[in-house]
Amino acid sequence: MKHNSIRRMAAWLLMLLMVAVWAGAQVDSRAQLPAHPRLLLPAGGERQLTAHIDSSVTWKGVHNTLLKEATALVGREPQPYKLVGKYLLGVSREYLRRIFFLSYAYRMTADEKFANQACREMVAAAAFADWHPAHFLDVAEMTAAMALGYDWLHDRLTNEQRRLCEQAIVEMALKPSLLPENTKQFDTRTNNWNQVCHAALVMGAVAVWECDSKLAAQVVNRAIDHLPLAMAAYAPDGVYPEGPSYWAYGTNFNALLLDVLELNFGTDFNLSQAPGFLRTGSYFLNMLTPSAHSFCYSDGGIASTQDVTPAIFWLARRTGDASLLYSERMAMNRLSYARVKDNRLAPAILIWGAETDWQDIPVPKSLSYLGRGGNVVAAMRSAWNKQDAMFLGVKLGRASYPHGHMDVGSFFIDSKYVTWATDLGSENYVVLDRNHISQWNMSPTSKRWEVYRYNANNHNLVTFDRQPQVVTASIEAAKSGSDPDNQWVSADLTPLYAGQVRNYERTYALVDRSRCVITDSFTAAGATTLWWNMMSHVGKVTQVDSRTLKLEESGKTMWLRIDTDLNIQWEIGDATPANSYESKNSGVKAIRFHAPVRRGTRHTITATFSHQQPQ
Numbered sequence: 001m002k003h004n005s006i007r008r009m010a011a012w013l014l015m016l017l018m019v020a021v022w023a024g025a026q027v028d029s030r031a032q033l034p035a036h037p038r039l040l041l042p043a044g045g046e047r048q049l050t051a052h053i054d055s056s057v058t059w060k061g062v063h064n065t066l067l068k069e070a071t072a073l074v075g076r077e078p079q080p081y082k083l084v085g086k087y088l089l090g091v092s093r094e095y096l097r098r099i100f101f102l103s104y105a106y107r108m109t110a111d112e113k114f115a116n117q118a119c120r121e122m123v124a125a126a127a128f129a130d131w132h133p134a135h136f137l138d139v140a141e142m143t144a145a146m147a148l149g150y151d152w153l154h155d156r157l158t159n160e161q162r163r164l165c166e167q168a169i170v171e172m173a174l175k176p177s178l179l180p181e182n183t184k185q186f187d188t189r190t191n192n193w194n195q196v197c198h199a200a201l202v203m204g205a206v207a208v209w210e211c212d213s214k215l216a217a218q219v220v221n222r223a224i225d226h227l228p229l230a231m232a233a234y235a236p237d238g239v240y241p242e243g244p245s246y247w248a249y250g251t252n253f254n255a256l257l258l259d260v261l262e263l264n265f266g267t268d269f270n271l272s273q274a275p276g277f278l279r280t281g282s283y284f285l286n287m288l289t290p291s292a293h294s295f296c297y298s299d300g301g302i303a304s305t306q307d308v309t310p311a312i313f314w315l316a317r318r319t320g321d322a323s324l325l326y327s328e329r330m331a332m333n334r335l336s337y338a339r340v341k342d343n344r345l346a347p348a349i350l351i352w353g354a355e356t357d358w359q360d361i362p363v364p365k366s367l368s369y370l371g372r373g374g375n376v377v378a379a380m381r382s383a384w385n386k387q388d389a390m391f392l393g394v395k396l397g398r399a400s401y402p403h404g405h406m407d408v409g410s411f412f413i414d415s416k417y418v419t420w421a422t423d424l425g426s427e428n429y430v431v432l433d434r435n436h437i438s439q440w441n442m443s444p445t446s447k448r449w450e451v452y453r454y455n456a457n458n459h460n461l462v463t464f465d466r467q468p469q470v471v472t473a474s475i476e477a478a479k480s481g482s483d484p485d486n487q488w489v490s491a492d493l494t495p496l497y498a499g500q501v502r503n504y505e506r507t508y509a510l511v512d513r514s515r516c517v518i519t520d521s522f523t524a525a526g527a528t529t530l531w532w533n534m535m536s537h538v539g540k541v542t543q544v545d546s547r548t549l550k551l552e553e554s555g556k557t558m559w560l561r562i563d564t565d566l567n568i569q570w571e572i573g574d575a576t577p578a579n580s581y582e583s584k585n586s587g588v589k590a591i592r593f594h595a596p597v598r599r600g601t602r603h604t605i606t607a608t609f610s611h612q613q614p615q
Contacts, residue, residue, distance in 0.1 A: 026224070029217035033209050033264050036154035037107075039147065040259060040351050046107055052354035058332065059354045063108070065337040066346060070105035073098050074117045078124030085430030088132035089141065095125050096145035097344035103152040104347040115156045122149045123161060126168035133176045136185040137193060140200035141344075143173040144256075147200070147207040166211045169204045174212075174219055177201050187226055191242060191402045192250030194230035198223035199257035206264050223257065224269050230254075231274035233374060238280030241374035241401040243300040244287040248309045251280065252345055255314040255352075272318065276373065281315035281324040286369035286379040287393075288327035289414040290386060292334045295379060295393035297410065299403035299426035308332065310345045313353030323362045325353070326384060334387060368482040368510075370489060374401055376476050380487040382513035390415040392510045394489050399471040400442040406449060406456035406469040409493045411508055413516050413609055416556045419537040420609060421460050424453040424575065424585055435581050444471050452577030457533055458590065462520055462605075464500040464528045464597075473498075478505075485512055501525055502600070516609040524597045530566065532605060534591045541572050541589050548614060549591065561614045564605040566595035 037043055053059045076098075079091050102118035105111065125131075125142060132138040150157070150165040157165070176182050177197070186197035202223045205216035230250065233241050240247035254277075258268040272278060287295045294300060308328055316324040331339070340346045369379040375397030383389040393412035399405060403426070413421040432439045437447050449468055452458055456469045463469075473495035480489045488509035497504055504522040511517055520532075538553040546568070551558040562568060571592045575585040597603065608614070 026221050027217050027265055029213040031213075031217075031265070033206065036207075037152045038206060038264055039151045039203060040256075040263070040348060041107070041152075042263065045351075049350060049354055050108065053350065056354070056358050058358040059350060061337045062340050062346075062350060065340045066101055066350075067105050067109065069341040070101045070114055073102055074113050076117070078121045081128050083132070085433055087135050087430065088138040089135065092131065092138045092141035092145065093344055095121060096141050096148075097342075099145045099149040100344060100347055103149050106156070107152055115153055118149050118153055119157060119161055122146060122153075122165055126164040128168075128172070130176075131172045133172075133179075133182050136177070136182050136197055139173055139176065139182075140186075140197040143169060143204040144200040144253075146173075147203040151207040166208045169208050170211060170215070173201060173204050174208075174215055177219065187222065188229055190229050190233060192230070192246050192253075194227065195250040195257070196253040198227050199253035199260075202257055202260055206260055220261075224261075224271070227254070227257065227271055228274060231271065231277055234274060234276035234280050235373060236276050237371040237373055238276045238278075238283040239371035239373035239375060239377055240280065240283065241397070242403045243296070243298045243375075244284060244294050245296070245300045246403060247280070247284055247287075248311065251284075251311040251315075252309065252348075255311040256345075256348070259314065259352075278315070278319055281312055281319065281321065282369065283371050283377075284309065284312055285324050285327050285364065286371075287377075288331060289391040289393075290330065290381060290383065290389040291391075291414055291417040292327075292331040292387070293414050293419055295377075295391070295412050295414075296423045296425055297377070297393070297395040297407050297412065298375075298401070298405045298423075300423065301425035308340060308343060308346070308349055310343075310348035310352060313349055313356070316356065317352055322356055322360075323364045325356065325361050326364055329358065329361050330387060366482065367484050368480075368487040370477055370480050372476065374398065375404075378477065378480065378489045378508070380489075380508075380510040382510065388416045390510065390514065390516065392487075392508060392516045394477075394491075394508045396475040396477060396491050398474040399469055402440075402442075404442065404471075405454045405459065406471065407459040407461070408469060408473070408475050408496055409491065409506055410459040410461050411516075411518055412460070413558075415558070415611070418553045418556050418558070420551060420553075420558045422535050422537045422588065423460075424458065424535055424583075424588065427451050427453045427583060431581055435579075442471065444468075452575075452579070452582050453585075457531065458535060458575065460534045462504075462506075462522075463531045463533065464497060464524070466529075466531055467497075467500060469496045470498050486510075499525060500528065514610060514612070518607045518609075520605040520607075521603070523602045524599060526599045528597050529594055530597050530603075531592055531594045532562075532568075532607075535575055535585075536589045536591050537587060538589055539587070541591060543570055543572070550613075551591075557611065559610050559613050560591075561608045561610075562593070562605065563608070564595075564603065566597070566603055566605065568593040568595045 053063045102114045106114035131142040186193040205219040209216045261268045378394040380392045391414040395410045478490050490507040493504045502523040507519040509517045538551045540552040542550040547562045549560040575588040575590040
């Protein structure tokens with residue numbers, strides 16, 4: 001624990017140092033910015049982008065998908081102002097998708113129908129009474145939409161349309177962002193809100209720079225000063241504490257911000273040099289499984305990866321490491337171009353990635369990954385170039401990080417396109433708000449931890465008397481090995497179970513590229529009932545004998561063998577919560593066994609997962 005405290009203090013001092021170093025970097029309100037368009041794709045960039053697209057079947061497929069979706073948007077009615085629960089976010093995100101797609105289609109084809117529809121969308125958004133500053137992410141995403149449309153269609157807009165867009169960006173985004181009740185929502189936070197809001201506001205400020213350059217410069221300088229507070233989360237290895245899904249959200253907008261600064265001021269003010277940031281592509285690369293699932297933990301989500309992630313293309317280009325795109329290529333090959341159409345930032349994939357030779361992406365060098373940071377994660381796989389390969393993910397770190405669950409010590413197994421040991425992901429935020437669950441309260445007594453999907457008993461963990469984990473305990477990897485035929489990580493989980501165990505070590509291994517082995521060794525502090533828990537995305541579970549289960553899904557089979565001296569009793573059923581308002585978790589089985597444990601006794605449980613039936 002002393003070591004963890006020292007590391008946390010060192011990370012905090014590093015963050016303060018970063019803020020101090022960058023606080024002196026300022027843009028001058030008298031600066032003359034490039035002519036429009038000045039965001040992402042400067043004037044004339046269409047020709048080079050077209051050449052890259054024409055040279056690749058894949059990039060042409062992405063491009064044609066964007067044009068097809070833009071065509072489908074023509075003639076649609078713009079969305080009305082409508083809150084879902086406490087949020088306008090879904091509306092803002094759809095405006096961003098529509099305006100970005102339509103503006104892209106117009107710039108690449110010069111077809112007026114795309115510009116006309118984009119202008120219609122922008123005028124509708126400008127007519128809203130506000131962009132819902134009570135939840136400032138809503139303002140941010142709408143600002144990004146309006147900034148891109150205004151900038152990319154600047155010469156196509158009428159004077160009146162320009163005036164409406166300028167006024168909307170200034171009066172509903174830039175000025176409100178300076179009000180204390182709004183500033184406190186994002187300005188100095190250390191999570192994705194900081195990245196998303198600052199990036200979008202900078203895009204808006206740069207787009208309408210000439211309207212009020214002093215205000216615009218103030219917004220840009222504030223972002224330069226305070227973005228390091230969020231970027232400190234990537235130190236030291238690029239691991240993002242909030243998980244892969246929120247990595248995509250925060251890092252996509254972080255990359256947008258850096259790109260806008262470089263294009264318009266000739267520098268990113270060294271923001272990209274934040275410790276761990278240029279290494280974070282390796283983290284995301286390793287969080288995608290061979291079968292195009294996401295290693296989901298915390299609020300990450302159970303579903304397959306449904307869209308590509310623009311930030312990974314920015315990182316591959318910036319670092320010169322094309323191997324970072326290997327998982328994206330595997331996912332694209334399996335899920336095809338349909339995964340692009342719902343990604344509101346999809347045109348950035350081509351802007352940042354089309355110069356890459358999609359057919360010549362090198363295979364990553366290592367089969368195993370161990371990343372340190374606020375949350376410690378590990379990933380092991382049997383192969384990179386086989387989509388039915390076996391993948392073992394390990395989640396350590398701390399539960400009380402933003403979007404965290406009691407999932408410290410959990411594991412994730414994906415093989416042959418099935419998640420045999422999975423995570424349930426986040427509960428619906430609107431539903432939790434409606435039922436008065438204080439979901440952002442991460443204190444030990446928070447009602448958050450009673451939510452089925454967040455509770456320790458519904459992750460791939462051992463619990464004692466079904467008690468919760470210590471949410472403030474921070475767990476690191478104790479030891480690890482990276483031999484391709486014997487990849488493993490061990491961790492001391494004792495601090496998670498204060499008063500329940502005298503000691504507890506869990507080891508996670510991928511052996512002979514064919515078996516996942518999870519070993520628990522512990523000494524009980526008192527008489528207790530041990531529960532071994534696992535969520536599995538399978539349709540059928542058969543108990544073969546007292547120690548063996550047969551798991552079946554989509555014609556695939558996984559065998560689970562338990563070796564222990566404990567007298568175990570299985571409980572297998574659907575992963576259904578007691579509260580009617582919580583998600584039903586359809587298609588997920590809760591696989592558990594329990595056993596009595598005497599005080600002071602030492603036990604070992606070895607769980608072996610294999611596609612070969614145990615002898």
